[in-house]
Amino acid sequence: MTEHRRRLASSDVGLLAAMKAVFLRDLRVAFRQRQDLVNPLLFFVMVVTLFPLGVSPEVSFLREAGAGILWVAALLSVLLSLDHLFRHDYDDGTLEQLVLQPQPLFLLVLAKTLAHWMLTGLPLVLLAPVLGVMVHQPGNSIAVLCLTLLIGTPALSLIGAIGAALTLGLRSAGVLLSLLIIPLYIPVLIFGTGTVAAAAEGAPVGGHLALMAAFLVLALTLAPFAAASALRISLSNS
Amino acid sequence: MWQFFHKLGSPKWFYGIATRLMPWLLAAGALLLLSGVVWGLAFAPKDYLQGNSYRIIYIHVPAAFLAQSAYIMMAVAAVVTLVWRMKLADVFVKAVAPVGLWLTFLALFTGAVWGKPTWGTWWVWDARLTSMLILLFLYGGVIALGRAISDEKSAARATAVLVLVGVVNIPIIKYSVEWWNTLHQPATFKLTEKPSMPPEMWVPLLLSVLGLYLIFGWLACIRMQSEILIRESRTRWVRELVMAGRN
Numbered sequence: 001m002t003e004h005r006r007r008l009a010s011s012d013v014g015l016l017a018a019m020k021a022v023f024l025r026d027l028r029v030a031f032r033q034r035q036d037l038v039n040p041l042l043f044f045v046m047v048v049t050l051f052p053l054g055v056s057p058e059v060s061f062l063r064e065a066g067a068g069i070l071w072v073a074a075l076l077s078v079l080l081s082l083d084h085l086f087r088h089d090y091d092d093g094t095l096e097q098l099v100l101q102p103q104p105l106f107l108l109v110l111a112k113t114l115a116h117w118m119l120t121g122l123p124l125v126l127l128a129p130v131l132g133v134m135v136h137q138p139g140n141s142i143a144v145l146c147l148t149l150l151i152g153t154p155a156l157s158l159i160g161a162i163g164a165a166l167t168l169g170l171r172s173a174g175v176l177l178s179l180l181i182i183p184l185y186i187p188v189l190i191f192g193t194g195t196v197a198a199a200a201e202g203a204p205v206g207g208h209l210a211l212m213a214a215f216l217v218l219a220l221t222l223a224p225f226a227a228a229s230a231l232r233i234s235l236s237n238s
Numbered sequence: 239m240w241q242f243f244h245k246l247g248s249p250k251w252f253y254g255i256a257t258r259l260m261p262w263l264l265a266a267g268a269l270l271l272l273s274g275v276v277w278g279l280a281f282a283p284k285d286y287l288q289g290n291s292y293r294i295i296y297i298h299v300p301a302a303f304l305a306q307s308a309y310i311m312m313a314v315a316a317v318v319t320l321v322w323r324m325k326l327a328d329v330f331v332k333a334v335a336p337v338g339l340w341l342t343f344l345a346l347f348t349g350a351v352w353g354k355p356t357w358g359t360w361w362v363w364d365a366r367l368t369s370m371l372i373l374l375f376l377y378g379g380v381i382a383l384g385r386a387i388s389d390e391k392s393a394a395r396a397t398a399v400l401v402l403v404g405v406v407n408i409p410i411i412k413y414s415v416e417w418w419n420t421l422h423q424p425a426t427f428k429l430t431e432k433p434s435m436p437p438e439m440w441v442p443l444l445l446s447v448l449g450l451y452l453i454f455g456w457l458a459c460i461r462m463q464s465e466i467l468i469r470e471s472r473t474r475w476v477r478e479l480v481m482a483g484r485n
Binding site for chain 2 (some may be wrong): 139146162166167170171172176179180182183184186187190191215218222226229230233234237
């Protein structure tokens with residue numbers, strides 16, 4: 001018997017292999033519906049555009065508020081994309097199969113969440129410098145801003161996964177998801193914008209970044225458990 | 239011990255105990271709260287700096303105290319719901335969440351009224367105020383999620399998960415906003431230190447805090463009783479109770 005067939009017979013897939021399979025599958029599915037990938041980015045750009053138009057295009061205002069505007073826009077954009085995290089898999093039954101796997105569900109949820117971040121959070125980070133220039137941020141601030149988004153957006157995805165799992169299959173899940181998750185996003189927002197503000201004043205940002213990283217580690221270790229148990233509850237509900 | 243634990247899980251047993259307990263809670267709570275508030279509002283000495291306006295503390299501090307305690311109690315009940323699947327625990331969460339929401343609102347409102355003469359503004363984006371506002375959002379989320387899920391058991395467990403996620407976040411929110419911006423005075427009561435006020439001021443405050451705790455207990459009992467009656471409406475003991483009440 002070849003290695004491959006022996007594996008199939010015992011259906012004994014390692015933890016990392018299972019996570020990798022889930023991760024790659026999510027990426028593949030996402031790239032087959034490219035519009036879904038572009039939408040949160042367009043939303044991000046549009047929300048940022050609203051502020052100069054709605055409040056003031058003055059350089060002095062934008063220089064002061066720019067980092068906050070970008071952070072809020074990124075946060076809303078992640079929030080908007082969360083609905084997709086489990087929805088399609090829930091509708092076509094894939095999620096039930098994932099729950100039935102012998103591998104612990106929280107690891108599979110972690111893999112899905114990482115894929116979600118790769119598809120939404122990371123593009124936002126890459127787009128941020130362009131918008132940073134448009135809202136007149138100095139070069140140093142833009143670099144720090146991107147760094148905070150790089151640390152902060154995975155935390156947003158992880159915390160958001162809990163909300164997405166809790167509201168799965170409910171009527172008006174979108175609004176409810178925002179209501180549940182925005183209060184939990186506030187610390188990430190405060191630390192994120194606080195770091196950029198410190199950098200703009202020329203203060204050292206190492207401590208701020210370490211706090212953000214600590215927050216990310218906390219979300220990384222706890223959120224998948226909460227999201228996995230929330231998924232089980234939502235599935236038993238249907 | 240275990241028998242007690244099992245009894246505690248029985249809605250019928252709780253209903254009986256609550257009926258006997260409630261008059262005492264109400265009487266003692268009303269007595270303490272009224273004496274605390276009347277003493278505080280009418281007889282306690284004036285503050286040398288704030289004059290009479292500080293007297294709202296006798297409503298503000300108890301409400302803020304309870305608003306936070308209620309969330310912690312809900313979190314304990316949420317653990318019980320998830321681990322032991324005890325019916326009463328999720329009845330408690332469902333019954334207490336709106337009470338907590340209103341207490342938080344009361345704390346924010348009295349704070350705003352107090353802030354106007356003292357700070358010269360109704361609202362500042364200060365650490366304490368902001369974290370209480372977020373607590374209000376958390377209560378709102380818990381209530382909204384509980385109402386959105388039609389299946390009773392799923393609703394109970396989903397809200398329990400949300401309450402626990404929130405309780406992990408409360409200290410983080412508290413410290414993040416505290417580092418971010420602060421103006422509010424530090425806590426009035428600390429377990430480790432002597433209060434900075436004279437006893438004529440803090441004794442009535444303590445009385446009204448304790449009184450509000452008892453009133454909260456009474457409210458929780460009455461709300462849990464009505465929730466139990468709704469949930470157990472098909473059981474024999476509820477029917478017998480209703481028939482007995484009719485005669």
